[in-house]
Amino acid sequence: MSISDHTRGTRESSLGWMIQRIARHLDSRMNERLAGLDLSLPTFAVMMIVLERGPMTQTEIGKRFGMPAYAISRALDALQEQGFVERRAHATSRRAHSIQATAAGKAIAPRLHAIVAEVNAELTSGLEQSESDAFGALLRKILNAQTYAPTEGTRSQ
Amino acid sequence: MSISDHTRGTRESSLGWMIQRIARHLDSRMNERLAGLDLSLPTFAVMMIVLERGPMTQTEIGKRFGMPAYAISRALDALQEQGFVERRAHATSRRAHSIQATAAGKAIAPRLHAIVAEVNAELTSGLEQSESDAFGALLRKILNAQTYAPTEGTRSQ
DNA sequence: TTGCTATAGTTGCATGCGCAAGTGTTGTAA
DNA sequence: TTACAACACTTGCGCATGCAACTATAGCAA
Numbered sequence: 348m349s350i351s352d353h354t355r356g357t358r359e360s361s362l363g364w365m366i367q368r369i370a371r372h373l374d375s376r377m378n379e380r381l382a383g384l385d386l387s388l389p390t391f392a393v394m395m396i397v398l399e400r401g402p403m404t405q406t407e408i409g410k411r412f413g414m415p416a417y418a419i420s421r422a423l424d425a426l427q428e429q430g431f432v433e434r435r436a437h438a439t440s441r442r443a444h445s446i447q448a449t450a451a452g453k454a455i456a457p458r459l460h461a462i463v464a465e466v467n468a469e470l471t472s473g474l475e476q477s478e479s480d481a482f483g484a485l486l487r488k489i490l491n492a493q494t495y496a497p498t499e500g501t502r503s504q
Numbered sequence: 505m506s507i508s509d510h511t512r513g514t515r516e517s518s519l520g521w522m523i524q525r526i527a528r529h530l531d532s533r534m535n536e537r538l539a540g541l542d543l544s545l546p547t548f549a550v551m552m553i554v555l556e557r558g559p560m561t562q563t564e565i566g567k568r569f570g571m572p573a574y575a576i577s578r579a580l581d582a583l584q585e586q587g588f589v590e591r592r593a594h595a596t597s598r599r600a601h602s603i604q605a606t607a608a609g610k611a612i613a614p615r616l617h618a619i620v621a622e623v624n625a626e627l628t629s630g631l632e633q634s635e636s637d638a639f640g641a642l643l644r645k646i647l648n649a650q651t652y653a654p655t656e657g658t659r660s661q
Numbered sequence: 662t663t664g665c666t667a668t669a670g671t672t673g674c675a676t677g678c679g680c681a682a683g684t685g686t687t688g689t690a691a
Numbered sequence: 692t693t694a695c696a697a698c699a700c701t702t703g704c705g706c707a708t709g710c711a712a713c714t715a716t717a718g719c720a721a
Contacts, residue, residue: 361620362627362636363530365643368570370527372650373520387677406699413525417679420701442686442699463518470519473649474642479519482642485635486522492630493529544707563669574709577671599669599716 373466380462384455385429389414391459393422397432397448398456404443431455530623537619541612542586546571548616550579554589554605555613561600588612 374388381391396411397403405419414422423446426432431452437443448456471479531545538548553568554560562576571579580603583589588609594600605613628636 361624362640362643363534363620363623365640365647366523366527366530369643369646369650370523371570373523377520389678404699413528415679416700417702420699421678424701437699440687440699444700463520466520467518470646473645478642478645481638482646483519483522485631485639485642486519486526488630488635489526489627489639490522493526546708561669572709573670574672577669578708581671594669597669597717601670 369470373470376466376469377462380465384458387422387425389418390422390425393419394426394431394448394452394455395459395463397426397446398453398459402435402445402447404437405446406443408446426452526627530627533623533626534619537622541615544579544582546575547579547582550576551583551588551605551609551612552616552620554583554603555610555616559592559602559604561594561597562603563600565603583609 377388377391381387386394392412392414393408396408400407400411405416405423408414409416409419423432423434427434429451430449433447433449434444435447437445471482474482534545534548538544543551549569549571550565553565557564557568562573562580565571566573566576580589580591584591586608587606590604590606591601592604594602628639631639
């Protein structure tokens with residue numbers, strides 16, 4: 348078996364390789380749609396989490412998506428600038444903030460949901476419903492198995 | 505159903521959301537391992553493709569991984585600098601280059617394969633073999649269904 | 662030929678991101 | 692009460708990346 352055969356086999360059978368391609372494809376699809384709302388992928392992610400849980404601290408937001416503190420901080424700068432969230436004083440701590448969606452923030456929730464639904468539909472358009480369900484179950488299983496150290500950073504590209 | 509319930513439902517059931525998390529996790533795992541070889545994720549990807557197929561043009565490399573031309577160009581700058589690939593004159597075109605792995609490039613192939621294998625093993629460590637196979641099949645099906653326009657760029661972050 | 666369009670690859674510039682260091686606050690223990 | 696460590700968050704800086712513009716070559720048609 349030649350090096351090139353081996354390399355081909357390694358790459359083609361690599362689940363990670365395929366996941367990366369799909370993830371990048373999803374990134375671009377999401378970005379196309381988010382551009383209309385002037386949101387980036389990180390700000391979108393933070394906005395969804397704030398809408399989901401209501402008032403919470405930045406550290407809590409970070410834990411929900413494994414996003415480093417500085418990224419949350421910057422995403423909130425942008426969201427606040429756009430008037431979608433507020434940083435209020437925290438009830439019991441003066442170093443933490445209580446992050447809340449504004450009325451404008453809540454107003455865009457339906458559009459965000461629609462975008463997620465569309466991209467998901469597109470993703471699974473080639474699958475039967477049963478396959479799509481099985482796929483989701485496997486993804487959940489993989490996520491649960493991963494050791495999620497508080498995940499301070501480390502990215503790529 | 506409140507906005508926050510709806511948002512939670514939308515996000516938690518989102519396959520894209522889960523794929524993104526897994527992809528980022530894989531990114532960081534790969535980067536940890538590639539650091540020892542002084543490779544980035546893009547240079548690693550290009551290197552694997554060159555090893556897999558032997559001499560080819562930059563455009564051909566790009567098509568294999570949906571990577572924009574400028575990214576190939578820069579990845580090759582780095583790989584050439586490290587002595588892993590060469591840009592030779594193309595047999596029939598003076599504007600294209602023939603990209604080839606050097607002896608040093610071929611020499612690191614086993615280490616690259618090992619890294620891919622390790623990361624894959626870790627990824628599927630929570631799955632049965634049958635589940636892992638099914639997962640791979642679903643990924644392939646999704647990739648085949650996606651419309652891969654030559655994919656000039658469009659990323660995120 | 663000449664001119665036009667498409668292709669192959671490169672690069673300047675601005676933006677975004679990660680790292681590590683910095684500010685201010687809280688807990689805790691001598 | 693003072694000192695020190697942990698915590699919550701922010702920010703300066705440098706590197707990587709995306710976009711768009713650029714050079715050079717090839718194909719093609721009049």
